[in-house]
Amino acid sequence: MISVSFDRYFVRTNVSDGEQARQALIDAKLLDIECKIAKDADWLYFPLTEKKTKKGLGKILGKIEYEIGVRGFTPVYMGPKTLSEALVGLIPPNLLDLLPRAYDLIGDIAVIEIPDELTDYGSQIGAALKTVHKNFNTVLGKRGAISGTTRVRQYEILAGQKKTKTIHTEYNLRIAVDVAKAYFSPRLLEEHNRIADLVSDGELVIDMFTGVGPFALHIARRHRVKVYAVDINPDAIDLLQESLELNRFAGEIIPILGDAHDYIQSGFDGDVDRVIMNHPAGAFEFVVDACKALKPEGVMHYYDFIGGDNPESSLTEKITGLVSDGGREVARIETIRRVRDSAPYEYQMVADVVIQ
Ligand SMILES: C[S@@+](CC[C@H](N)C(=O)[O-])C[C@H]1O[C@@H](n2cnc3c(N)ncnc32)[C@H](O)[C@@H]1O
Numbered sequence: 001m002i003s004v005s006f007d008r009y010f011v012r013t014n015v016s017d018g019e020q021a022r023q024a025l026i027d028a029k030l031l032d033i034e035c036k037i038a039k040d041a042d043w044l045y046f047p048l049t050e051k052k053t054k055k056g057l058g059k060i061l062g063k064i065e066y067e068i069g070v071r072g073f074t075p076v077y078m079g080p081k082t083l084s085e086a087l088v089g090l091i092p093p094n095l096l097d098l099l100p101r102a103y104d105l106i107g108d109i110a111v112i113e114i115p116d117e118l119t120d121y122g123s124q125i126g127a128a129l130k131t132v133h134k135n136f137n138t139v140l141g142k143r144g145a146i147s148g149t150t151r152v153r154q155y156e157i158l159a160g161q162k163k164t165k166t167i168h169t170e171y172n173l174r175i176a177v178d179v180a181k182a183y184f185s186p187r188l189l190e191e192h193n194r195i196a197d198l199v200s201d202g203e204l205v206i207d208m209f210t211g212v213g214p215f216a217l218h219i220a221r222r223h224r225v226k227v228y229a230v231d232i233n234p235d236a237i238d239l240l241q242e243s244l245e246l247n248r249f250a251g252e253i254i255p256i257l258g259d260a261h262d263y264i265q266s267g268f269d270g271d272v273d274r275v276i277m278n279h280p281a282g283a284f285e286f287v288v289d290a291c292k293a294l295k296p297e298g299v300m301h302y303y304d305f306i307g308g309d310n311p312e313s314s315l316t317e318k319i320t321g322l323v324s325d326g327g328r329e330v331a332r333i334e335t336i337r338r339v340r341d342s343a344p345y346e347y348q349m350v351a352d353v354v355i356q
Contacts, residue, residue, distance in 0.1 A: 005072035006035055008047035011057060012067040018044040021064050028060045035073035047073045079131055086128035091121045103129065106177055106186050107166025108137040111155070126158025137161045140179065150233040151183040151211075151281065167246065173217055174246040182236035183211045188278075191339050191350065192218045195276060195301055198352070199223045201250075204272050206230065206293060208260040208286060209279035213240035213253065216276075220251035230256040230263050261289050268293040278303045280348050284322055291326030291355065300353045303339070307346035312336050315349050329356040 013021045025031040025046055035047035052060075054068060080086035084096045095118055103112040110129060114122055126139035138160040146153045155164060164180035170189050177184045196218035199205065203225045207216040210229035217240075220227050231237055237257045244253060256263055264286075272293040277283040280303040290300050300323075306315050315336060323330050331354040338347040 004075055004078055006047075006075055007070055008032055008035055008073050009051045009068065009070055010038075010045045010047055010073075011061070012043050012045050012069065013061075013064055015039070015042060015044055017064045017066075021046060021061060021066065024060050024062070024064070030060065032073075034076055036076055038071070038073055045071060045073075080128075081132065083125070083128055083132055086131050087121075087124060090124045090128070091118070095121070099125070104186050105136060106179060106184065107168040108135075109140055109164070109166045109179065110136045110138070111140045111142060111179065112158075113142045122156060122158050126160070130159050138163055138166075140164065146183070149282075150236070151279070152179075152181065152233075155180055170214065170218070173221055174243065175212060175214055175217060176239040176242035176246065177212055178235065178239060182231075182233050182239055184214070187340055188214065191278075195219065196222055198299070199225060199274065201225065203274055205274045205276070206260075206264065206268070206272055206290075207276040207278075208264070208290070209277065209283070210240065210255075211236050211278075213243060213255070215278065216240070216253050217243055217247065220249045220253045221247055223251050225251040227251065227253045228256055228263075229253050230258060230260045232257075232259050260286055264289040264293050270295055272298060274299045274301070276301045280305045280342070284318070287319070287322040288326040291323060291328040294328070294355045296356060297331065298355050299334075300351075300355060302351045302353055304349055304351075305342050305346055306349045307343075311338065311347050311349055315351050319351050319353055323353065323355060330354070331356040 030048050032047040032049045038045040083099050098115050098117055100112050103110045114125060122141050129139050139158040140155040141158045143154040143156050165178040168175045168177045171193060192214045195215055199219050201224040205219060205225055205227045207227055207229045210216050210231045213229050216227045216229035219225060229240060234257055237255050240255045269292060273295060275290040275293055277290060283303055302319050304315060308314050316333060320330050333351050333353050335352040337350055339350050340348050342348045
């Protein structure tokens with residue numbers, strides 16, 4: 001076996017003074033945490049990030065007795081540190097620059113987007129990602145775009161356990177997710193939380209396109225409310241049911257499998273406080289239903305994909321027209337914001353709209 005060793009300046013102390021010395025060196029940002037602390041019968045050797053004089057060390061270590069010197073230390077981690085380092089020799093050098101710089105972490109599953117030029121190297125990239133970051137069990141590669149009514153995309157298992165289902169945690173809320181069966185994006189974490197912040201106890205809420213239920217779950221965990229959580233995808237509703245067993249709630253969630261239009265038209269008429277419409281590719285067709293459901297001064301959280309130079313004014317114009325087509329008027333738009341980039345020069349936008 002090859003043993004690797006890094007030469008470092010060190011501080012040597014008695015074992016009995018070790019913990020105090022270690023803490024003092026950490027506080028002074030002087031302990032090299034990339035090397036293991038060495039030990040022999042009576043002494044501990046602390047690797048330092050830089051050379052220090054005895055006088056300088058005296059100020060840091062106070063009354064602790066110590067010696068200084070240079071010796072070899074075993075590195076804490078000997079593998080590659082970046083995806084690109086881990087793939088040297090495994091993919092052509094001219095393709096290393098195309099490697100994805102980021103990945104999504106959903107529960108214990110990492111999801112990466114591999115550019116077309118690298119699709120032949122998917123399993124090498126998956127294995128390399130697992131070597132560099134050891135905190136997940138599966139690596140999935142995105143295949144194609146999110147599409148269809150249920151807004152699900154396909155995935156390829158690149159490395160690790162062969163699964164697409166996991167439990168994801170957001171602000172201590174546990175959410176059952178199966179990325180191959182129902183939509184979920186960890187990038188909406190702040191948006192889930194922002195909407196939950198706006199809700200008050202006693203509200204009646206409809207989450208019209210609930211998916212696996214992240215908005216509904218955040219809201220009902222924190223507030224004494226009733227949330228009807230509707231989705232047309234049976235897998236999404238099964239996953240939501242599972243999450244109901246994983247958490248404790250202040251309020252109540254009623255999962256509904258069905259079409260949001262049919263559900264609202266058959267059951268609600270001006271009695272709902274808040275409607276969440278996070279289906280940016282299709283929510284515009286359901287504004288008329290939200291208008292039927294909402295009370296005067298009720299709130300609609302309307303999501304859409306908007307491009308152009310001034311997406312805020314485009315969205316204002318669009319939602320004002322849609323509400324008017326739905327037989328109601330916009331009293332005011334409380335917030336309008338870009339939630340995330342959805343394509344070059346296009347954003348997923350949200351408008352928090354109060355209806356007259
Ligand atoms: C972009 S996903 C959003 C899911 C969820 N709101 C979230 O933030 O994770 C849109 C969801 O709308 C659902 N959907 C599409 N058409 C629907 C309809 N007519 N009625 C109810 N749900 C529908 C899809 O199944 C999908 O789960």
